[in-house]
Amino acid sequence: MTFSFSAAVAERGFEVALSVAPGETVAILGPNGAGKSTLLGLTAGLLRADSGRAVLDDTVLFDSVGGSFTPPHRRGVSLLAQEPLLFPHLSALENVAFGPRSAGVPRAAARATARHWLAEVEALDLADRRPAQLSGGQAQRVAVARALASDPKLLLLDEPMAALDVSVAPALRRMLRRVLAGRTVLIVTHDILDAFTLADRVVVLDGGRIVDQGPTREVLERPRSAFTAGLAALNLLVGVRSQRGIRLADGSEISGASDLVVGASAAAAVRPSAVRVSLDEPAAANRLRGEVLDLEPRGDLVRVRSDRLAADLAPALVADLDLAPGAAVWFAFDESDVSVYAG
């Protein structure tokens, strides 16, 4: 089921064009207000675009030229939201059977399909319970089954793990990986673990526009936007390819291997754990000055952030260096810890 989408919503400053290949899972990443929900809403038919066109397989979902608009119930697009939104007056089984029954499948057959999908999401024992009797994680499983039971051509997931306990999310993620295999899926998420686990490709939205996209690993290991870098917890330096590596805007040069042409627009990524901090200028080839903005405890390390770089240090070292916001320090890292790529 090929999905091609292109739409603009002026009120929300939204203008996006993308496509999804059959059986592909695409993760949509982006900060709040970036337009992720707008994208899902337009695709599901719950929102109207000012202009644009979307086609799913051979159905035109909407087309502003010609004014066609397929209502949500005829699109074959299922939407799973953060909240399970199981129909409170129906049992779990009846909830899952809802899609098939709406398509005209007789009750017995629909229930059989429902049981199949409940088994797939490992929730068959919950079949006769009412939604009010289910925990968050259980309800979300049933909601996944319900969305799949309607046999959608395109499945939309809107931050499915966001409202769940952290302890419950991994099991759900594993289950999703299994049931989504081979399906065409758009999944909106904040969690890069979701992207890594479930998505073939990643699209990064910011301010209503696509700022980055590509295969998951590539985008998340070689970010080109500050937001993606933040998500992937990588330092991002942008500049121009130079002889040794990359020349930054302020003139300083970073050494790093790359097969880019000199002069091409480039970006360099460094993991915070590979960055060292010192008060005196170090001898390393890659060294940059910076002023400490804040110190953020992260587990057994402290992330020292400046405006350009962040470094993860042991707390003891932070204490030894007497680091505090406003301190002027040197950041250093090895050439082997840098990758320079097209920016």
Place this chain on the structure above:
Amino acid sequence: MRPADGYAGVPRWVAAVAVVGALFVLLPLAAMVTRVNWGQFVPLVTSEASVAALLLSLRTSLAATVLCIVFGVPMALVLARSAFRGQKILRSLVLLPLVLPPVVGGIALLYTFGRRGLIGQPLEAFGVSIAFSTTAVVLAQTFVALPFLVLSLEGALRTVGTRYEAVGATLGARPTTVLRRITLPLVLPALVSGSVLSFARALGEFGATLTFAGSLQGTTRTLPLEIYLQRETSPDTAVALSLVLVVVAVVVVSIAHQAGSTKYLRGAL
């Protein structure tokens, strides 16, 4: 005053004022009960005229309630779920019978459905005569009871929101299926309590019926009209029938309260 669960935060003087308010409603009822001629009670309420009035009241109120549901549900849906110009005005007009004196409603109905009325006159040409008929009683009762249903239902529809309907649509349910399997079940408590309130209002309707439908035993003389007539000759009958009406009203209101409980929706909204 023990709170229902946890801390209620109701000052004691508020409870005192509430008691006064309750007494204000209960004392007149108690005073009426003390005037009932218990010895004659059964013969009075089972007389031919009384029974005819009670049966007529029940029949017409039920018919009026059905009409309220048939028209009130779509009205509530449109008012709660769509947005169009003049919607606020339309809502005020639709809820007008709530504040209008019923007699005014009766006069308006007369000018519409009466012999020389806007719709009544053309209907007369077809041989359809509404005034002085049981139909007129049902119309009068529907007119005053409709806002109760619309108000009750519209509030519930707004509270429930449209999220579940959106999910239903994405699962492939046509709008009519969504209405039948999602919307209406979700607001069923409000629909039931609204219907019961409409029934109670229709049962007690007097002013509009008197003005518009007339008063004839078995055809248009509902229980309130019978009470109004009986107080001229037999105050005992009037009080006895009034007690019957009060009892029916109490039963009806307690059913409405029970039906309106939203226990099964708890946790879902």
Place this chain on the structure above:
Amino acid sequence: MNRLALAAVAAAALALVGCAAQPSAEPSATADSLEGSITVFAAASLKTTFTDLAERFEAEHPATTVGLNFAGSSDLVTQITEGAPADVFASADSKNMTTLTDAALNAGDPVDFATNVLEIAVPPGNPAGIESFADLANPDVKLVICAPAVPCGAATVTVETAAGVDLAPVSEESAVTDVLGKVTSGEADAGLVYVTDVIGAGDAVEGIGFDESAEAVNTYPIVALDDSAAPDVAQAFVDFVAGATGQKVLAAAGFGTP
């Protein structure tokens, strides 16, 4: 404050002087010294006539005020027996007056002061072509009458029996004004109301008299009440209504002599 007191005393003095200087108007009543305020509870069909009479009474006895309360006779009796403050009661029939005298709330005997008979009222143009009382029994005629429990309804039943006609009305109203209302609005083809109602409605209805009406004459009694705060004014008003002026006004409205 002082000025106000002075003005009050002056006014009182003037009133006394005025009263003393005036010669008596009525031969029998001590009209000049009559002062006080009374409330008259009168049947609804007496509204126009009694409003007129009250004004005349107040004109003749400037120190008096006559307040009026109009309603159905049985409603008035109920109010009086439940303790409503009334000085005079004028009923549309003897039955309700009897209820009052049975409760011993009257001061003196009731006096009959007027009679009323039924008349057929039809909308202008007489669309149903009513000519006689028997025409009312025609099933195509939409007839509205008073319910038997009400005075005018009782009269209707009497007339029905006397004429040997079986009426099949479409509505039996609790008040004669409601019957009249249905005729004036054109909802009813005909209604049975009092002669006085037809005259009072003017051009809004046409009246058709019928002989059988003489079979049911409604007699209107009036009485002063026991609990009055101004018993002499109350009795004076009763006498006024039963006297020459009262009778003239009542006759002009269509009432018959008692």
